[in-house]
Amino acid sequence: MENYLWWRDGVIYQIYPRSFADSNRDGLGDLPGIISRLDYLAELGVDALWLSPIYPSPDRDFGYDVSDYCNVDPRYGSLADFDRLVAGAHARGLRLIMDMVMNHTSDQHAWFQESRSSRDNPKRDWYIWKDQPNNWQASFGGNAWEFDAATGQYYLHLFTKEQPDVNWRNPAVRQAQLGAFRFWMERGVDGFRLDVFNAYFKHPDFPDNPPQFGLRGFDRQRHIYDMDQPEMLPLLNELRRLLDSYPERYSVGETDLATPQKTVSYCGLDKLHAAFSFDFTSHELSFPWNPGWIMAQIARREQTFNAAGVWPTTVMSNHDLPRAASRYCKGENDAQARIAMALLLTLRGTPFMYYGEEIGMRDITLRRSEILDPPGRKYWPFYKGRDGCRSPMQWDAGAQAGFSPARPWLPLHPDYLQRNVAAQQADPGSLLHFTKRLLALRKEYPALRRGDYLPLESAPGTLAYLRSTPEQSVLVAINFKGHPAKFASPDGKWQRLFSSQADSKDPAEALAAHEVRLLIQE
Numbered sequence: 001m002e003n004y005l006w007w008r009d010g011v012i013y014q015i016y017p018r019s020f021a022d023s024n025r026d027g028l029g030d031l032p033g034i035i036s037r038l039d040y041l042a043e044l045g046v047d048a049l050w051l052s053p054i055y056p057s058p059d060r061d062f063g064y065d066v067s068d069y070c071n072v073d074p075r076y077g078s079l080a081d082f083d084r085l086v087a088g089a090h091a092r093g094l095r096l097i098m099d100m101v102m103n104h105t106s107d108q109h110a111w112f113q114e115s116r117s118s119r120d121n122p123k124r125d126w127y128i129w130k131d132q133p134n135n136w137q138a139s140f141g142g143n144a145w146e147f148d149a150a151t152g153q154y155y156l157h158l159f160t161k162e163q164p165d166v167n168w169r170n171p172a173v174r175q176a177q178l179g180a181f182r183f184w185m186e187r188g189v190d191g192f193r194l195d196v197f198n199a200y201f202k203h204p205d206f207p208d209n210p211p212q213f214g215l216r217g218f219d220r221q222r223h224i225y226d227m228d229q230p231e232m233l234p235l236l237n238e239l240r241r242l243l244d245s246y247p248e249r250y251s252v253g254e255t256d257l258a259t260p261q262k263t264v265s266y267c268g269l270d271k272l273h274a275a276f277s278f279d280f281t282s283h284e285l286s287f288p289w290n291p292g293w294i295m296a297q298i299a300r301r302e303q304t305f306n307a308a309g310v311w312p313t314t315v316m317s318n319h320d321l322p323r324a325a326s327r328y329c330k331g332e333n334d335a336q337a338r339i340a341m342a343l344l345l346t347l348r349g350t351p352f353m354y355y356g357e358e359i360g361m362r363d364i365t366l367r368r369s370e371i372l373d374p375p376g377r378k379y380w381p382f383y384k385g386r387d388g389c390r391s392p393m394q395w396d397a398g399a400q401a402g403f404s405p406a407r408p409w410l411p412l413h414p415d416y417l418q419r420n421v422a423a424q425q426a427d428p429g430s431l432l433h434f435t436k437r438l439l440a441l442r443k444e445y446p447a448l449r450r451g452d453y454l455p456l457e458s459a460p461g462t463l464a465y466l467r468s469t470p471e472q473s474v475l476v477a478i479n480f481k482g483h484p485a486k487f488a489s490p491d492g493k494w495q496r497l498f499s500s501q502a503d504s505k506d507p508a509e510a511l512a513a514h515e516v517r518l519l520i521q522e
């Protein structure tokens with residue numbers, strides 16, 4: 001394949017390790033569990049795996065509170081298991097991406113334990129300590145400053161109080177953090193997802209953030225002093241030089257409060273390879289799931305990413321959001337989940353698929369007493385947290401959905417008896433087969449991976465666009481409605497490449513209800 005670049009041309013599959021596969025009967029997924037499913041992932045046709053954090057963690061934010069960056073939590077396995085995972089993934093042509101949570105550590109990290117032990121401890125300045133708090137708010141609720149009675153100062157935490165923010169202005173912190181990247185690259189890791197990276201640096205004078213309209217305290221401020229500081233760019237340059245000293249390594253940033261403009265400002269040949277702009281993940285109210293809105297979002301990001309020469313990413317679901325299938329589907333009908341999958345896999349940009357998305361897993365609903373996620377516990381019933389999208393993978397209709405022989409850490413979705421990998425593997429009309437066919441087409445047709453994007457006029461309730469290279473054009477047409485819609489293929493000789501309806505061969509006939517159709521011109 002000409003110029004093939006795994007992170008640009010491939011599809012990245014996010015695994016939430018706690019919920020993927022449990023090998024040691026403790027109800028938590030683990031690394032040997034993932035290893036046992038590598039054949040499934042390779043056969044699905046994805047190209048890389050992003051593991052949500054697997055480091056030792058007290059789990060106040062389920063792994064996003066790290067107490068040792070260079071180790072594996074014993075509940076997930078050992079470094080030896082990790083090495084087997086890397087080898088097993090690489091043997092199947094799968095790359096591996098680690099989640100680097102470096103805006104903050106756990107309060108149980110040895111660094112913070114030292115830092116809080118006394119004001120003159122050498123690690124005091126590894127975190128952000130002040131005599132007086134400013135008005136900054138934690139994104140999970142409440143004040144961002146916690147008073148530490150033992151030493152009589154406040155420390156900063158932009159998330160829970162068990163997640164103190166590190167002081168990236170301290171050169172020793174910078175060295176230690178970059179050392180963790182090197183540690184994992186030496187073990188064969190191919191890339192990194194940077195958790196809320198654009199909050200690493202805070203304004204050196206700690207001014208109050210100005211107010212704005214919003215619901216929660218955090219939303220009622222403009223975050224101009226607690227994130228997106230200019231010092232981020234030289235750090236990204238340094239990180240990129242480090243990554244480029246190893247072959248074909250990749251970085252993708254989770255841009256907090258992302259817009260396409262902000263996102264591209266962090267990407268480039270001497271910065272991150274990519275960053276998330278979350279163009280399709282808002283919730284129902286602000287995101288009417290209709291072709292007009294989606295086309296407008298695409299236009300917005302196309303313009304910004306093209307102007308900056310940055311390669312986009314596409315996300316429909318992840319571990320922080322209600323799943324796309326829960327947002328857009330009614331009941332167990334998968335029509336809109338197919339549409340979301342088709343967009344994910346045919347838009348210009350690297351697709352990030354979230355575990356279970358390929359079978360249309362839905363969010364679980366929890367009673368208040370069952371909620372584990374800190375923001376959910378705080379804001380229930382206005383916000384029920386993120387446990388819903390983190391339920392165990394539904395492998396089969398057997399005990400605990402084939403996830404674990406033991407009771408899982410979060411309840412299974414009750415639909416697992418019908419909705420599971422085994423059932424969908426046996427059903428050629430399933431979402432899983434639909435996903436696999438699109439993944440295979442992406443591999444086969446360069447226009448779907450690399451082609452330019454060109455919007456087309458289309459009938460109400462539908463959308464259509466071209467993905468074109470000089471040699472090849474693929475037309476994608478999608479009918480969002482439950483009734484047929486007019487369709488006119490553009491001039492030229494088009495052939496049907498794919499249809500979710502599969503029976504007719506005429507490329508110009510009306511789109512069937514909810515049809516996803518791909519035509520090709522070569």
Ligand code: GLC
Pocket residue numbers: 061064065101159195196254319320
């Ligand atoms: C990121 C993660 C989220 C986590 C937060 C704090 O937004 O995606 O899961 O809670 O950072 O680390």
